[in-house]
Amino acid sequence: MQISRETLLRSYRAMRTIRAFEERLHREFATGEIPGFVHLYCGEEASAVGVCANLTEQDTIASTHRGHGHCIAKGVDVGGMMAEIYGRKTGVCRGKGGSMHIADLSKGMLGANGIVGGGPPLICGAALSHKVLKDNGVAVAFYGDGASNEGTTLESLNLASVWHLPAVFVVEDNGYGEATGSSYACAGTQKDRAAGFGMPYMECDGSDFFAVHDAARDAIDHARSGKGPVMLHVHLERWYGHFEGDSMSYRAPNEVADAKKNHDCLESFRERAGQDKLLELSALDEIDAAVADEIESAVEAAKQAPWPEEADLMADVYVKI
Template identity: 45%
Template sequence: MTPTSAPSTEEFLDLLRTMLLIRRVEERLRDDFHAGKLPGGVHLYIGQEAVAAGVCAHLNDDDWIASTHRGHGHFLAKGGDPKAMIAEIHGKETGICRGMGGSMHVADFSRGIIGANGIVGGGVGITVGAALAAQLENKGQVAVCFFGDGAANQGVFMEAMNVGALWKLPLVLICEHNGFSEFSPSDTVTAGDIADRPEAFDIPSTSVDGNDAIAVWEAASAAVDHARRGNGPSFVLATTYRTHGHNEGEVYWLSGTYRDNSEIEDWNRRDPIERLTRTLVERDICTLDEVGAMDREILDTVEDACAFAEASAVPSPDAVQDLMFFNQAP
C-alpha cells in the first residue's frame, strides 16, 4: 500500500504536539509513581509516542481503538482528556472511569476509546467485534487494534486475522514491536518475522520504523484508508523500543536485569520526539523556539491536570454497587 498523502504543516504540528503531550504526561506519572502518589502501577509509553500519534492522526471520534496495558499514549492520541485520565490513574471519582479502572483500563467510549486492557491480546477480539459493528453501520468507520509483539504470539491474533480477512472487516492491526514481552526480550519468545504472518491471510503488511513519526503517519494513512474504503484489514508493524520497564515499579521488586543500559542509551539517541523536531525545523515548518513554547503550554496542561487529579475526591465505596450490572444489583 502506498501512502495517500504526506502530512500538511498543521498535521505535522499536531503530530508533534500529541507526542509531546504523551511524553510529558508519562514523565509526570513516572515521577508521581516513584513519589508514592499513585495507588497502582503504571506501564509507561515513553519512547513509543510516534506510533499512537501517527496512527490516531487519521482517526475520527467515531472510529474505534482498543489498546493495551501500555495505553496512556493511545488514550491521549485519540483525543482523550488528560485531566480525566490522570484523575483515573490517581483513583479519583473525577477519573474517566470513576476511579474503577485505573491505569490499565482507561477508556472513553464517547471518543471511540474502547479501552486499555490488562490482558495481553485482550483487545484483539474486541476490536474485531467493533469492526463488525462498523461494517454493519456502513458509515466508513474503522476499528484499530494496538497491540504489542507479545500479543502477536497470542492465538487470538491469528483468529482475528482470519475473521477480519474472511469478512473484509474495516480492521487496522497496529503491532508495536517494542522489544519485550513483559520481561523477556522478543527474540527469546518469538519465531520468525511477525510482519510475515498477515501475508498468510492476504492481509497487506507494512513494516515501518516506529520511531519515525512521519513513516508511521504515512503507513497508517494507507492502512486506515484501505479499511475505510471497504477493502478489509491491514497490518502495520512499527518497530520501536520500550525505554522504560514493563512496569514502572519493577525496579523495586525484580530480582535481576534483562537488558543492558547501553541498549537503552542507543535507543534514546533515536528518540522519536527529538527526531520529528529536527525534521520540522529542517523543513522550516517551525522553529525550536516555537517547539519550546508548545512544550511549555503542554507542561501547563499537565500541571493543571495533575492538580485537578490530586484535588479531586475519591469515589464513594458504594459506587461499585451500580457498576457490575446496568440497573441490577450485583
C-alpha cells in the same frame, strides 16, 4: 502527501503530552502516591500519534496495558486520565478502572486492556459495527509483540480476513514481552503471519512520526476503502521497564540510553520540521510550555480531587438490574 500544518501541530502536541504525562508518572510513582501499577509509553509516542493522526473520532481503537499514549492520541481528556490513575472520583472512569482500563467510547477509545491479546477480538467487533452500520469507520487494534503470540490475536487476524473487515492490526514491537525478548518468543516473522492470513503487511520505524504517519495512512485507507484488513508492524523501543519498578536487568546497560539518544521521536520531529521548514521551532517550544503547564495542573487537580464514595462501589455493574 503533505501533512497539514494543523495536523503537525496537533500531533506534536499529542506526542509531547504523552511524553510529559509518562515522565511525570514515572516521578510520581516513585513517591508512592500512585496506587496499583502503571506501564509507561515513553519512546513509543510516534506510533500512537502517527496512527491516530489518520483517524477520525468515529473510528475505533483498542489498546493495551500500556495504554496512556493511545488514549491521549485518540483525544481522551488528560486531566480525567490523571485523576483516574490517582483513583479519584473525577477520573475518566470515576476511579473504577485505573491505568489499565482507561476508555472513552465517545472518542472511539475502546479501552486500554489488562489482558494481553484482549484487544484484537474486540476490534473485529468494532470493525463489524462500522461495516454493518455503514459509517465508513475503521477499527484499529494496537497490540505488542508479546500479544502477537496470543491465540486471540491469531484468531482475530483470521476472522478479520474471513469477514473482510475494515480493521488495522498495529503490532507495536518494542522487542520485549514483559522481560522476555521477542527474538526468543516470536517464531517466524510478523510479515509471514500477515501473509499467512492473506492480508497486506506494512512496516515502519516507530521513532519517526512521519514514517508511521505515512504507513498508517496507507494501511487505514486500504481498510477504509473496503479492501479488508491490514497489518502494520511498528518497530519501537521502550524507555522504561515493563511496569514502573522493573529493574530491567534483562536489558544491556546501554540499550535504553542509546534509544533515548538516537531514537527520540520528539527530537527527530523537531529536526525534520526545522529542516523542511514545516513549522517554526518557536511554535513547538510554546507547545512544550503549554503541555508542561497542563500536566502540572492535571497532577495538582488529581491530588486534590475527591475519592469515590461507598455509593460508587455498587454503581454501574449493570445498566439496569
